Amino acid sequence: MxxxxxxxxxxxxxxxxxxxxxxxxxxxxxxxxxxxxxxxxxxxxxxxxxxxxxxxxxxxxxxxxxxxxxxxxxxxxxxxxxxxxxxxxxxxxxxxxxxxxxxxxxNPNQVLLSLKKIIDNKRLVAEKTTTSYQQQFRNLFTALNSNPDYNEWMDIYKKLVYWELEMEKSDSPEMQEILASQKAEANTEFFKFISRNYAKWVHPKSDEAPIMSHNLFKYKVMPHVEKGVPTFFILIDNLRYDQWKTIQPIFAESFRILEEETFYSILPTATQYARNAIFSGMLPIDIEKQFPLEWKNDEEEGGKNLFEETFLRSQLKRLKREDIKASYTKVVHHHDGVNLVNNVHNLLNNDLNVIVYNFVDMLSHARTEMEVLKELAGDEVSYRSITKSWFEHSALHQALKKIADKKINLIVATDHGTVRVKTPHKVVGDKQTTANLRYKHGRNLNYEGRDVLAFRDPREAGLPVPNVNSSFIFAKEDGFLCYPNNYNHYVNYYRNTFQHGGVSLEEMIVPVIKMVSK
Known part of the structure; x- marks a missing residue:
């Protein structure tokens, strides 16, 4: 040395x-x-x-x-x-x-101690992290291979995220590589688990299913809504569990975290499906039945998330909670954020305030479109870092700080996560086939069976049938679905970008956090 x-x-x-x-x-x-x-x-x-x-x-x-x-x-x-x-x-x-x-x-020893603390701290932390992970590796390996249920899967994913964040402190590329391959193995097993169980979970008569998008609001938000104490339900679009862990300390400065849980996003893990399911309290197949004019399938013209407030009000009515005074705010552009900061005090007069914050979704889409963001968010570490610096300077953080001294309940959740895609899979379809990279639906889709989770009858997955003979396919692990024409161009363009819609731990197991003011 x-x-x-x-x-x-x-x-x-x-x-x-x-x-x-x-x-x-x-x-x-x-x-x-x-x-x-x-x-x-x-x-x-x-x-x-x-x-x-x-x-x-x-x-x-x-x-x-x-x-x-x-x-x-x-x-x-x-x-x-x-x-x-x-x-x-x-x-x-x-x-x-x-x-x-x-x-x-x-005293000479005082100086020595100070130097050790500063110079050796990084090395000591790195060594300790590596040793602890080596001890945990076997336990994680055993857990992965002991047929975990949906609760154990949430636990495995939380542990993998914990080690991923710890490894950032260590400069051991070998250990980071071992962890990355363990995470990849976990995603392989998780895909098999979802393939076996998903249809059972969304079956109307299912009594053995995790909390998912369509019942999140009923079980994780409504029980905390009480007269006289405003509850803020903040849905930060596209926020993975590791990104939550990155911004958690900033929340903890002003709020006391009571419950830090995860739930399962429905498939496709895409805004239009998962978020509409959260606000309506229904699976997409039922939203389409009850709201035929408001529901739009992928290939239809018009915005796919324009009726969240309508869905929310109908769910409150169904839950017989029309007595509560509720507001709905959506922040898509910078000026919406400024309005939120200026008006947040007025929201304290409501029992329930729903705030949808679109930033992370814009970031991950822009990440694909803009070379600058490709540079900025080239991997998980930098993606987390951007999320943190965004949140620190965001209008959302400012607005929350303005009301942190008031007695409020705060629930933060998301609609789905994202995964960094690396492995292209060829899919052939007709003109009606959707363009999404992590899921597709269409007639006569041609694909390699082992690359995807396929539902020939979308109703089995709780999804509408867009056209006669339409089937849905979902990419697994780090795969992305490309058409054969102009194949190499698209593969190079999208490889290593963050996408959502498919089956992975990162997209499906997402945070729901309960906090109160300190």
Whole structure:
């Protein structure tokens, strides 16, 4: 291992020679300077792991030097050493992003401890993560192979996401690769599980099925709606469980998380099906029967999610809850977000406020269309990172902060997730065949049976029959469905993009979170 390089800046360096020797004996490479100017010149030319710096020096103070160091390289950790424990100095120092501070006179072991904490922390975390995952690997492997039921599948997926997020802290590409292959294996098994069970779950007489899109509202929202305490049901479109975990700490600053659960999105895991099912409380086949004018199949003209409020009101009526005062708000464009922030206080007069927030869906679609976003969200890590930075600066976050001090219930959920597609599958169909990459329906579809979950009779999957002899097919794992014409162009264009509509853990097992104000 190469020596960690330390720069120590102090105008009384002669009295610290014993400290310098002590650190060098511990394996650190220590370069000393008696003033900030010389240290800054050195830092411009050399790579350094940590800077130790006295606060009170003639010429340029420690805090002034600190500001200039951050201009040279924001990432260099700086430890401030000071005689002065005044509160405003500490506030200034912490506000200027110091890594640690020590009060003079410093003990050599104190300095050593601070360096260990800063330099070794990343390595120690990475090693601990890798060892813990190695121990867990067997358990996950056993769970995957012991015929898990739908609750155990939710548990397996949560564990995989947990390790995926932990592995971000580790810089072990080997372990990340092992985890990725374990996740791929889990998706292979999950596809078989869904193929065996999905038709049973959506059968009207099913008594053994998970909570799914069409009964989410009844079981996970309505029980929390009470007179006198406004309940906000926020549906963030297209939010995977790992993306939720990324924004969870931001929610936790203002709200207390009571329940963190998952449910199953119906198939297709696409907005028009899954979200209409949530608000109507019905499977698509029943929505079409009851709302023949409002329901639109994929190939029909017009917006597919224009009647969510109508569906919501009809569900409240069916659940005999017309007494509750409910609002419905949809945020699709920036100005809708601004309106939400300005009007959020008025919503406190309602018993139930439904807010549909479309951002993540726009991001993942744009991700396919725009080269810039292809660069920004090229993999899961960056996709999560974009989600986090979006939420931090979003109108939704601002609106929630404005009402966080009021007594409210908050339920956050989504309609479906997305999966990064890598494996193309050829599908041949007639002109009426839909263009979606993760599912298709049409007459006379031609495909390789092992690549998809197929329903020759869509009614078996709780879906309308768009045309006589229409069948539905759903892509599995990381597959995407392409037509033979212009095949290579489309394969290259869509490979590694985030898509939804098919069968994968990421698309189907999605979050529903119950919170209250602190």
């Amino acid at each position: 190469s020596l960690a390089k330390i720069v120590w800046v102090d105008d009384e360096m002669e009295s610290l020679q014993s400290q310098k020797l002590f650190l060098e004996n511990k394996g650190y490479d220590v370069t000393v300077f008696s003033n900030g100017f010389d240290a800054l010149d050195y830092l411009k030319e050399n790579v350094v792991d940590v800077v130790l710096m006295d606060e009170t020096m003639p010429g340029i103070t420690g805090l002034e030097t600190l500001a200039k160091i951050k201009e040279i390289n924001q990432q260099i950790p700086v430890v401030l050493i000071t005689k002065n424990e005044t509160e405003n100095l500490m506030d200034d120092a912490i506000g200027s992003q110091i890594a640690d501070y020590l009060i003079k006179p410093v």
